[in-house]
Amino acid sequence: MSLSARNVAWRAGGRLVVDGVSLDPRPGQTVGLLGPNGSGKSTLLRLLAGIRATSSGVVTLDGRPLREVGRKAVARRVAVVEQHAETGVELTVEDVVRLGRIPHRGAWAGPGAEDEAAVREAVERTRLADRLDQPWHSLSGGERQRVQIARALAQRPSELLLDEPTNHLDVRHQLELLALVARGPVTAVVALHDLNLAAMFCDHLVVLCQGRAVAAGPPGEVLTEELVAQVYGVRSVVTAEGPGGRPSVRFLPEEETEPRQTAEETS
Amino acid sequence: MTAASGGAGPRTPAPGGTGPGTAASGGAGPETAAFRDHSVVAAADRSRWQTRRRARRWALALRSGRGTAVVCALGVVACALSVALVITVGQAGIGVADVWRVVAARLGGADAGLTPLREGIVWELRLPRALLAAVCGAGLGLCGAVLQSLLRNPLADPFVLGVSSGASTGAVSVVVLGVGGGALSLSAGAFAGAALSFALVLLLAHTSGGTTDRVLLSGIAAMQLFSALTSLIVFVSADAEQTRGVLFWLLGSLGSASWAEVAVGAGALALTLVVCLARAHALDAFAFGPEAAAALGVRVRRMRLTLLLVTALLTAVLVSSAGAIGFVGLVLPHAARAACGPAHRRLLPVTALLGAVFLVWVDTAARTLLAPRELPVGVATSLLGVPAFVLILHRGRRGRGAPGRAGAGL
Structure with a gap:
C-alpha cells in the first residue's frame, strides 16, 4: 500500500519514456530502481512524486490517486531528492533544510516547535549540525547532496524518493546515506547505478530498460549474470558473497580485449 | 557499514x-x-x-513573526515620517506641524489655521504626490522582488513582461494619434496598452509551453514589439512638443499626482501585497526551480499565473499614473535581500517599505534639486540609486559569511 504505481506511462515527443511500470512497495521497504542511462528511472520517480502527470496509469497514495490527494498533502508525505539542485539565491545550509517544512506550514504561520524539531533532527541525522551557517554556494557536490537529503528528511516523509543520491558522495558517505535510508522507517524508492550498493541495501529491486520493467524482486533473484548482460550489455560474475549472502557483482572486460596484454602495452 | x-x-x-x-x-x-x-x-x-x-538569538527573534512585525512597523513609521518631512521641503516654508494640522483638519478636526494657498499646497499637491511616490516605490519594489524569484532571474523587473512598453504605446496612441477621440485620458490609454501587452505575453508564453524561460522570452518579444510601435507612432506623427511630453511621461513623473490615483494605486498595492505574502513560502520553494517547488507542495502553474496577473495589474496601474519609473523594481529587491536575507515573508514587506521610502526622497530630490525645473523621477532614481546600490553590494560582500547575516535567512 502507501505509495503505489499501477501501469504508469509517460510520453514525451511521441516516445514512451516510461512504459507501463507498476510498483507497489510495502511500508518501510527500500526499493532500488536500476537500469542504464535513459531507461526512465528519473521520470518514474517524478511520476511517483506527482511532479509530472502520468500519460496513462495511476499513482496512488494509500489507495487514493495523487491528483485527489492534492499537491500539498502529497508533499507532506512524499519527499524527493533530485539528482541536480541548483539555485541563484544566496542560501545557507539551514535555509535549504528549512525549505522542507514548507508543506507543513500554513500560508501565514511562522516556524513552530515541530518545524524546529524536524529541522534539528534532519541536520543531526545527516551530520550537518555544525555547518548550518555555511553558504550553499560554498559546498561541494557531495555536501549539497547531503543538504538536500537533510531537507527531504525535514519534510518528515513516510515515503522518500531519491534519484541517484550516491552521486558525488565518497564511499563512506554512500554507505552512511543508504544505511540511513534503509534502516529508517520510511518507504524509500532509490534510483541507483551501483548494483552492489543496490544489492546491499535494497529489499526489492526493479530493473528498467527502455521504459519497461524487465525484472523485479529481491536482489538475490533479480541480479543475475544474464540480466546484467541483457540490460547493460556487460559481462559479469555474480556471487553470493555480499553481506548476508546478498549478491555481489564483479564486472568483466569485453570479450575481445585481453587484459594482460593491454596492461603490458600500457606499462 | x-x-x-x-x-x-x-x-x-x-x-x-x-x-x-x-x-x-x-x-x-x-x-x-x-x-x-x-x-x-x-x-x-x-x-x-x-x-x-x-x-544567534537576535537573528532568530528577527526571523520569527514578531521580529518581522517589528521591522515592518519601523519601516511604516520611517515611511510616514519621510512623507511628512518631504512635504516641508520646498519654497512654501511649511513645517511638519503644519502638515499635521492640515491632515487633522481634513480628517474632520479643527481648522488648520493656514492660508488656503498653503493648505492647498499641502493637501492638493505635495501630500498626494508624496503618497503616490510611496505607493509607486513600494509597488515597483514588490513586483520586482516577486518576479525575480518567480522567474528565477536576477535581472527581472516589473517591466520584464512588456507592461511598460504596452503602456507607452497606449499612451502615445491617445496623446499623439488621438485614439478614443478625447474620451480616453492618457492614464486610461496607458492602462489599456499595458493590459493588451500583458495578455499577449501570457498567450505567447502559454502557446509556447508555459515554462519560465518562455514567459521571459515572450515578455522580451512584447517589450521589443511595443517599444518599436511607440517609436513608430512618435516618428510618423508627433511634433516636437508632443514628443517631449511623451518622453517626459515615459521617464516617469509624479507631478500630476491626484488623490484618485493614490487611492487606486494603494488599493492595487494592498491587493498584490496580500496575494504575494500569502504565497511567500511558496516563493521560497522556487529557489531550486519549479520542479523542486512542485515537490514541496506548490501548485506551480496556478501560482505562477496568479502572481503574474497581480504583479502585472499593479505595474499597469502604477505605470499609467506615474510613467515607467525604472531602477526601483530591478535593484531595490537586491538591496533588500542583502539586508534581510532571502526569505520572502520578510523580503517582500521590506522591499516594499524600502521602495516607498526611497522613491519618496528621490522624487523630492527630483523636484527640488534643479528647481524650478523638474528632473524626470526615472532619471533621478538611477542617478541617486546606483551609487547607493554599489555601496550595498560592497557591504554585502564583506558581510557575507558573518553569523548574523547568515542567520537571517529562511
Whole structure:
C-alpha cells in the first residue's frame, strides 16, 4: 500500500519514456530502481512524486490517486531528492533544510516547535549540525547532496524518493546515506547505478530498460549474470558473497580485449 | 557499514536525557548521564547547537513573526515620517506641524489655521504626490522582488513582461494619434496598452509551453514589439512638443499626482501585497526551480499565473499614473535581500517599505534639486540609486559569511 504505481506511462515527443511500470512497495521497504542511462528511472520517480502527470496509469497514495490527494498533502508525505539542485539565491545550509517544512506550514504561520524539531533532527541525522551557517554556494557536490537529503528528511516523509543520491558522495558517505535510508522507517524508492550498493541495501529491486520493467524482486533473484548482460550489455560474475549472502557483482572486460596484454602495452 | 550504524546511533535522543533541559540544569548531572549513555558526542553536539542558538538569538527573534512585525512597523513609521518631512521641503516654508494640522483638519478636526494657498499646497499637491511616490516605490519594489524569484532571474523587473512598453504605446496612441477621440485620458490609454501587452505575453508564453524561460522570452518579444510601435507612432506623427511630453511621461513623473490615483494605486498595492505574502513560502520553494517547488507542495502553474496577473495589474496601474519609473523594481529587491536575507515573508514587506521610502526622497530630490525645473523621477532614481546600490553590494560582500547575516535567512 502507501505509495503505489499501477501501469504508469509517460510520453514525451511521441516516445514512451516510461512504459507501463507498476510498483507497489510495502511500508518501510527500500526499493532500488536500476537500469542504464535513459531507461526512465528519473521520470518514474517524478511520476511517483506527482511532479509530472502520468500519460496513462495511476499513482496512488494509500489507495487514493495523487491528483485527489492534492499537491500539498502529497508533499507532506512524499519527499524527493533530485539528482541536480541548483539555485541563484544566496542560501545557507539551514535555509535549504528549512525549505522542507514548507508543506507543513500554513500560508501565514511562522516556524513552530515541530518545524524546529524536524529541522534539528534532519541536520543531526545527516551530520550537518555544525555547518548550518555555511553558504550553499560554498559546498561541494557531495555536501549539497547531503543538504538536500537533510531537507527531504525535514519534510518528515513516510515515503522518500531519491534519484541517484550516491552521486558525488565518497564511499563512506554512500554507505552512511543508504544505511540511513534503509534502516529508517520510511518507504524509500532509490534510483541507483551501483548494483552492489543496490544489492546491499535494497529489499526489492526493479530493473528498467527502455521504459519497461524487465525484472523485479529481491536482489538475490533479480541480479543475475544474464540480466546484467541483457540490460547493460556487460559481462559479469555474480556471487553470493555480499553481506548476508546478498549478491555481489564483479564486472568483466569485453570479450575481445585481453587484459594482460593491454596492461603490458600500457606499462 | 558498522561505522555508519555506530555513528548514527548515539545521535538519537538518549533516555537519560542529554537534551537541552538537563544541560541547562547544570552540575555533574548531564555529564554522568552522557557517560552512562555513551552519548558524549551527542551531548557535545547538543551543547554546540545550544551555543549557536544563543549566539544567534537576535537573528532568530528577527526571523520569527514578531521580529518581522517589528521591522515592518519601523519601516511604516520611517515611511510616514519621510512623507511628512518631504512635504516641508520646498519654497512654501511649511513645517511638519503644519502638515499635521492640515491632515487633522481634513480628517474632520479643527481648522488648520493656514492660508488656503498653503493648505492647498499641502493637501492638493505635495501630500498626494508624496503618497503616490510611496505607493509607486513600494509597488515597483514588490513586483520586482516577486518576479525575480518567480522567474528565477536576477535581472527581472516589473517591466520584464512588456507592461511598460504596452503602456507607452497606449499612451502615445491617445496623446499623439488621438485614439478614443478625447474620451480616453492618457492614464486610461496607458492602462489599456499595458493590459493588451500583458495578455499577449501570457498567450505567447502559454502557446509556447508555459515554462519560465518562455514567459521571459515572450515578455522580451512584447517589450521589443511595443517599444518599436511607440517609436513608430512618435516618428510618423508627433511634433516636437508632443514628443517631449511623451518622453517626459515615459521617464516617469509624479507631478500630476491626484488623490484618485493614490487611492487606486494603494488599493492595487494592498491587493498584490496580500496575494504575494500569502504565497511567500511558496516563493521560497522556487529557489531550486519549479520542479523542486512542485515537490514541496506548490501548485506551480496556478501560482505562477496568479502572481503574474497581480504583479502585472499593479505595474499597469502604477505605470499609467506615474510613467515607467525604472531602477526601483530591478535593484531595490537586491538591496533588500542583502539586508534581510532571502526569505520572502520578510523580503517582500521590506522591499516594499524600502521602495516607498526611497522613491519618496528621490522624487523630492527630483523636484527640488534643479528647481524650478523638474528632473524626470526615472532619471533621478538611477542617478541617486546606483551609487547607493554599489555601496550595498560592497557591504554585502564583506558581510557575507558573518553569523548574523547568515542567520537571517529562511
